[in-house]
Amino acid sequence: MIEEKDWEPKIVAFLCNWCSYAGADLAGTSRMEYPPNVRIIRVPCSGRMNPLFVIKCLMKGVDGVLISGCHINDCHYSEGNFYARRRFAVFKKLLEYMGIDPRRFQMSWVSASEGDKWAKVVGELVDEMKSAGPNRFADRLENHGLPSDRQTHSDEVEVT
Amino acid sequence: MLKIITKEDLHKILISLLSGFEIIGPRELSHKGIFYEPITDMKSLYWGEGFATEPVKKFFLSPSEYLFKGRYDNGKEVLDDLPLTRNKRIIIGVRPCEAIGLTLLDKVFNADEYKDEFYLNNRERTILVGLSCLKPDKSCFCTSLGGSPESNRGLDVLIFLGGNEFIIEIITETAKEILKNSGRDLSQAETKAWELDRKRRKESLNYRIEVPESLDKIFESEYWEDVSRSCISCGVCTFLCPTCHCFDLVDEKRKKLRCYDGCAFCDFTLEASGVNPRLAKKERYRQRVFHKFDYFKKNFKENLCVGCGRCIRFCPVKINIAEVVDKAPLVKS
Amino acid sequence: MVEELRVKARELLKNKQVELVIGYQRASDGVSATPCFIENEKDTDLLIWDAYCVYNLSSYLKDHPGRKIGIVAKDCDLRSVVVLLQENQLKRENLFILEMECQGVIDERRLQFSDKQNQEISFAQKCKSCQSSKLSISDYVIKDRGEKRKTPDDYDEYGPIRKMEVKATSERLKFWQEEFFRCIRCYACRQICPMCYCPKCVAEQAQPFWFSKAINLEGNFSWNVTRAMHLAGRCIDCGECERACPVGIPLRDINKKIEKDVKELFSYEAGSSTEAKSLFACFNKNDPEGFIK
Numbered sequence: 001m002i003e004e005k006d007w008e009p010k011i012v013a014f015l016c017n018w019c020s021y022a023g024a025d026l027a028g029t030s031r032m033e034y035p036p037n038v039r040i041i042r043v044p045c046s047g048r049m050n051p052l053f054v055i056k057c058l059m060k061g062v063d064g065v066l067i068s069g070c071h072i073n074d075c076h077y078s079e080g081n082f083y084a085r086r087r088f089a090v091f092k093k094l095l096e097y098m099g100i101d102p103r104r105f106q107m108s109w110v111s112a113s114e115g116d117k118w119a120k121v122v123g124e125l126v127d128e129m130k131s132a133g134p135n136r137f138a139d140r141l142e143n144h145g146l147p148s149d150r151q152t153h154s155d156e157v158e159v160t
Numbered sequence: 161m162l163k164i165i166t167k168e169d170l171h172k173i174l175i176s177l178l179s180g181f182e183i184i185g186p187r188e189l190s191h192k193g194i195f196y197e198p199i200t201d202m203k204s205l206y207w208g209e210g211f212a213t214e215p216v217k218k219f220f221l222s223p224s225e226y227l228f229k230g231r232y233d234n235g236k237e238v239l240d241d242l243p244l245t246r247n248k249r250i251i252i253g254v255r256p257c258e259a260i261g262l263t264l265l266d267k268v269f270n271a272d273e274y275k276d277e278f279y280l281n282n283r284e285r286t287i288l289v290g291l292s293c294l295k296p297d298k299s300c301f302c303t304s305l306g307g308s309p310e311s312n313r314g315l316d317v318l319i320f321l322g323g324n325e326f327i328i329e330i331i332t333e334t335a336k337e338i339l340k341n342s343g344r345d346l347s348q349a350e351t352k353a354w355e356l357d358r359k360r361r362k363e364s365l366n367y368r369i370e371v372p373e374s375l376d377k378i379f380e381s382e383y384w385e386d387v388s389r390s391c392i393s394c395g396v397c398t399f400l401c402p403t404c405h406c407f408d409l410v411d412e413k414r415k416k417l418r419c420y421d422g423c424a425f426c427d428f429t430l431e432a433s434g435v436n437p438r439l440a441k442k443e444r445y446r447q448r449v450f451h452k453f454d455y456f457k458k459n460f461k462e463n464l465c466v467g468c469g470r471c472i473r474f475c476p477v478k479i480n481i482a483e484v485v486d487k488a489p490l491v492k493s
Numbered sequence: 494m495v496e497e498l499r500v501k502a503r504e505l506l507k508n509k510q511v512e513l514v515i516g517y518q519r520a521s522d523g524v525s526a527t528p529c530f531i532e533n534e535k536d537t538d539l540l541i542w543d544a545y546c547v548y549n550l551s552s553y554l555k556d557h558p559g560r561k562i563g564i565v566a567k568d569c570d571l572r573s574v575v576v577l578l579q580e581n582q583l584k585r586e587n588l589f590i591l592e593m594e595c596q597g598v599i600d601e602r603r604l605q606f607s608d609k610q611n612q613e614i615s616f617a618q619k620c621k622s623c624q625s626s627k628l629s630i631s632d633y634v635i636k637d638r639g640e641k642r643k644t645p646d647d648y649d650e651y652g653p654i655r656k657m658e659v660k661a662t663s664e665r666l667k668f669w670q671e672e673f674f675r676c677i678r679c680y681a682c683r684q685i686c687p688m689c690y691c692p693k694c695v696a697e698q699a700q701p702f703w704f705s706k707a708i709n710l711e712g713n714f715s716w717n718v719t720r721a722m723h724l725a726g727r728c729i730d731c732g733e734c735e736r737a738c739p740v741g742i743p744l745r746d747i748n749k750k751i752e753k754d755v756k757e758l759f760s761y762e763a764g765s766s767t768e769a770k771s772l773f774a775c776f777n778k779n780d781p782e783g784f785i786k
Contacts, residue, residue, distance in 0.1 A: 051722050052695070052703055059704070059711045072782070082776035085785065086759070090725050092784055093754045097657065098718060098747075099666025108786035121786055191603060192741030195675065213739055214677070223677060224707040298522055390528040392552065394684035396739050399677050410699075410706050419706050420677075427697060441556075476685050476737035477548060478520040478527040 009063040009129035011038045013122075014053065016046045016081075019070035019111045026115035034119035035126040038066070045069065046107075047080025051091045054105055063135045064104050064125055068118075071109040081109070103128045104135065161330040162351065165343030170326060171202040173342055174252070181287070182249035184219065186212050196251065206253070207321060209295045215258040215402035215470065216251055220282040221265060223399075224419035227278070231414065242415075244281045252289040257302045257468040259290055259314035261402025267460045268405055278418075287334060290315040292358075296365045299469030301482050304369045307466050309361045320354065327354050369486035371463060375454040378489060379446070387484045388445035390477045391424070397471035397481070398422030403452070403464045423447045453485055494593065495542045497635050498565065501591060502537040505563050511589050515553055516565035517546040525601065528553065540565070547598045547617070549573055549731040552687040554583055561587050567595040569619065571628050572729035572764030573687040579767055580727075582690060592631035596639075597623070602741065619732040619745070622650030630767065651753045653746055673713040675740040678706070682734035682744055683720060688727045695719060721747045726755050726772025729764040 015021040021042050027034065043049060046069025057065045067088065075081040088107055096102040108121045165173075174183055178200065185199045186206040193213040194206055228241050262283075269279040293300075293309035302308060312318040316335040320327040327350075328343065330336050346354065398404045399420055406428075408421035421428060424445070429438045438444050456464035465481075472480045498516070505511045518529035518539040526545040530553075531537055542565075550564055551573040566574065571592060577583045597620035649655070657665060680696070683689045695703050696716055704715035728748040735744045755761050758781055761772050 052719060055715050055718060056703065059715055072778075079776065082778075082780070083773065085780050085782055086776050087773055089758055089781060089784060090751060090754055091722060094718065094721060094725075094747075094751060096662070097665065097750050098669050098714075099662055099664075101662055106786065107784065124786075189741070192675075193739075195740070224709070226707075389530045390553075392681075392684040394681035394737065395679040396681045396737070399679045400739060408706070412702070412705055412707065417705075417707050419708065425680075427693075472522075474739045476681055476733070478522075478525050480521040483521045 007134050009037050009126055009132075009134075010061075011064040011066060011122075011125060011129060012057050012062050013038050013040050013066040013068060014043050014046075014049055015040055015110075016069040016076075017042050017044050018076035019074065020046075020068035020108075020118070022112035023068075023110040023114045023118045026113065027118045028115075030115050032115055032119045034122045037126050037129070038122050045075065045077050045080035046084035047075070047077065047082075049084055049088070051087065054091070054095075058100065058104060058135065058137060061135055061137070063132070064106070064129045066106050066108065066121070066125060068108045068110045068121070071111055074111060100137070101132050103132050161336060161340075162346050162354070163328050163330065163339065163343035164346055164350065165326050165328055167207075167324050167326065169343065170328075171205075173339070174202055174250075177250060177338070180248060182247055183252065184249055185252040196253070207291075209293075211255060211293075211297060211468070211470075212253075213470075213474070214400060215261060215468070216254050216288075217258070217261060217265065217402050217405075219249075219251060219286065220262060220279055221269070221405055221407075222278065222282075222418075224417060225278060226415045227409075227418055229415040244278065246281075246285060248285045248287075250287045250289060252291075254288050254290045254315065255293060255468070256290055256309060256311040256313070256315070256318070257300075257307050257466040258402045259288055260302075260307050260311065260466045261468070262288075263314040264403050264456075264460075264462060264464060264466070265405055267462075287316045287338075288314065289335075290318040292318055292320045292361060294321060294361065296367075297469055297473065298367065299472040299480075299482075300365060300467060301367045301369055301469060302467035303362065303365045304367075304371060304482070305463050305465055305467040309365065310358045320357065322357070367482070369482045371453055371485055372488060372490050374457075375450055375488060375490070379450070381489060383489050384442045384446040384449075387479070388442045391441055391445050391479055392477060393424050393426055393441060393444065394476060395422040395424050396474050396476065397448075397479075398424055400470040400474055402466055402468055402470075423451065449481065449484060452481075494635050494637055495540065498542055498591065498593070499537045499540050501633060501635070502531065502540060502563065503534045505589060506531070506534045506537070511561045511563035513557060513560055514540075514563040514565070514591075515550050516540045516591075517542065517548070517550075542593055544597065544599045544616075545601075546593075547601065547733075547736065549685075549687055549733045551577060552685060552733075554588070554687075555690055559587070561589070563589040563591055565591050565593060566631070567593055567598070568623060568628070569729060569731040571630060573731055575628065575630060575764040575767050576688060576727055576729060579769060579771060585767070588632075590631040590633070592634045594635065594637040595623075596637060600736075602736070617732060617736075619730055621648045622730075628765075651749060653743075654750045654753055657746065657750075669714070670710060672742045673710055673717060676708070676713040676717065676742060677740060678708055678713065678716065679739065681737040681739065685733045685737040686724070687731070687733075688724055689720070695723075717742075717744070717747065721751055724748060725751045726761060727763055728752060 015024060024040060046067055049067055054065045069081045069084055070076060072081060092105055095105055106125060110118050110121065183199050184196050186194045187197050187204050188194050188206045194210050195214065196212055196216060199205055226242050228239050230237060230239050269276040296309055312329055312331050316332045318329040330339050406421050406423060407418050410417045430436045438447060452464040502514045506514060514531040516529055517526040519541055520527040526541060528548055528550055529539050549570045551570050554562060554564065574590065578585055597616045600615050600617040603615045683694060705712035730749060730752065732745055738744060755772060
């Protein structure tokens with residue numbers, strides 16, 4: 001079980017290759033300081049993002065998920081971020097409706113030159129996660145309410 | 161052994177048993193149905209005429225359970241068994257058809273060739289307290305399959321409701337140990353009245369079908385195409401059936417999961433090569449009928465159906481398997 | 494209405510305008526309806542039409558590709574035909590749409606669990622917000638010459654959704670956890686939905702593995718949320734999923750929430766026109782982005 005005092009939020013960020021990933025890289029090369037809680041996954045475009053990725057992250061116990069792409073009209077593939085914007089507008093509202101803390105899923109537009117914005121976005125996100133607390137969704141979901149003979153043994157689950 | 165007991169006294173006995181047993185009974189959720197759930201407040205027990213949506217099968221053959229897990233021990237692969245739950249429980253409000261269903265499942269999971277330890281463990285730690293049906297549903301047809309609303313086969317105790325007093329028929333030694341000092345004995349007149357009531361309950365079932373001895377002759381018939389047209393291959397009939405027991409074995413997170421599966425699903429017989437012997441819907445529906453009313457009978461001498469009617473009640477398109485079997489184009493003797 | 498329907502069906506089969514008519518017939522219990530598939534003129538007498546004709550028959554259209562089919566449709570069913578045409582799952586020239594002017598269908602589960610003495614037919618919730626016959630896609634319309642049932646003017650179809658939205662996040666989570674606890678992953682909701690036609694559903698995929706087949710809340714939650722997302726902008730609220738669910742999960746409450754959001758955010762309504770593009774296949778330069786940093 002997670003120890004409260006040692007807990008650090010774990011955030012997964014899906015960054016589009018052409019803008020946001022470059023922007024995060026710029027933050028790195030400029031030696032900007034920002035919290036180390038983010039794990040970055042590079043995707044070609046924010047339009048490639050599947051809501052299922054976000055669901056899977058949250059179910060596995062990740063505390064927060066961030067999707068970051070190019071600014072509107074600046075997408076490397078012209079329209080990818082338009083589709084992403086529409087898709088995730090619906091998805092974010094759905095997640096909130098189902099009872100998941102809305103702070104746990106966020107989106108941002110970060111361009112290749114906005115290293116400082118990247119650092120700011122991550123810093124704010126980590127603060128929000130710290131106040132939201134650990135994602136007990138996964139533990140809660142594994143065994144909630146199940147009678148003893150239907151429970152799985154969550155302490156033996158390893159994240160593969 | 162027969163006893164009469166009031167509802168309050170029965171509740172008191174159940175509450176006293178809570179220390180040693182988990183009590184599972186039917187509870188009504190408004191507009192959704194009746195479900196078997198662990199009960200601690202006896203007042204929420206449902207004693208009405210409705211039937212539970214899911215049969216008690218799920219407490220014995222679990223809808224999904226992890227069988228064993230794997231790990232690495234110094235680079236070597238090791239398989240560990242997952243511990244079985246041992247706490248005792250009493251399931252109350254079981255209908256006779258569901259209990260007969262369990263005796264049919266025993267033939268598969270408690271056979272000489274193979275004894276399933278998960279199923280057996282659940283069977284051994286459970287006491288079944290049945291409830292005789294007062295008013296069968298229009299889709300019930302248990303009497304056509306050797307069952308009855310007052311059958312005590314497979315049960316430890318069978319309760320007959322009547323006003324505020326219940327007549328309980330105590331069948332097994334285990335049940336006698338627990339209940340021998342409860343309630344009071346029946347008088348001669350009461351016993352006679354009970355026997356008449358039993359007979360009346362059995363006869364109250366009007367819906368009868370004729371189950372043919374064998375369906376072999378019509379395996380290639382066009383009939384299966386006609387009756388399965390509206391089937392949507394959903395799996396509701398399979399999952400809610402007290403006797404259906406097909407399962408799928410899946411690897412997840414280094415654990416082996418066994419979960420319910422059904423011959424109704426399109427991919428049930430999909431092989432690793434990509435070939436699917438039962439791709440067409442009619443083949444799958446035919447398989448369902450044959451397994452229940454032909455193959456199982458050939459192997460175990462009984463139909464794999466108890467006539468509970470759940471498949472008919474909950475089928476989203478109202479396919480009636482009893483009608484399908486009854487009206488099968490066979491020359492009846 | 495029934496006679497007109499039978500006559501028309503007979504005519505269609507005789508003139509070989511269609512090879513198959515999909516309609517409703519009386520079920521074996523003598524009360525409910527069940528889908529029927531008619532290929533011969535003499536079988537058209539089996540066709541019925543009343544408040545028990547609940548099913549959305551458009552989910553059977555995909556089973557008969559290439560054949561000319563006549564389908565008996567209510568207004569809600571028509572919308573699913575429109576969406577299927579939009580998505581190129583059906584060819585318009587192979588369809589003959591027989592629209593029935595529907596006065597509402599009953600909710601069988603409500604009827605089953607309500608006071609059995611009360612014979613008043615309990616109408617399905619979806620019928621209260623039906624805006625009948627706004628579409629003009631049918632080939633033939635059979636009008637109801639009887640008294641028209643009036644839908645209440647002040648009925649808010651998103652009432653239950655709004656009630657849910659004002660609850661606290663933890664309350665909502667608790668509500669959905671309790672509902673999904675009963676889910677048995679029978680996939681009846683998916684099988685009966687006309688829009689769920691993927692040859693290999695995401696729930697059945699092993700490589701990649703999306704969510705667990707186990708009946709635990711992780712798997713059930715993922716399944717229902719994913720299905721709702723896959724139906725965003727496509728669900729036309731025929732209510733079949735909720736009707737088919739054996740354990741009574743309020744699936745319409747999830748799909749209607751997305752329907753409401755889609756209407757408010759993008760002014761998009763599913764099934765309104767065969768020329769319209771699917772919701773996520775298009776975008777507007779002015780889509781709302783207040784939620785993006």
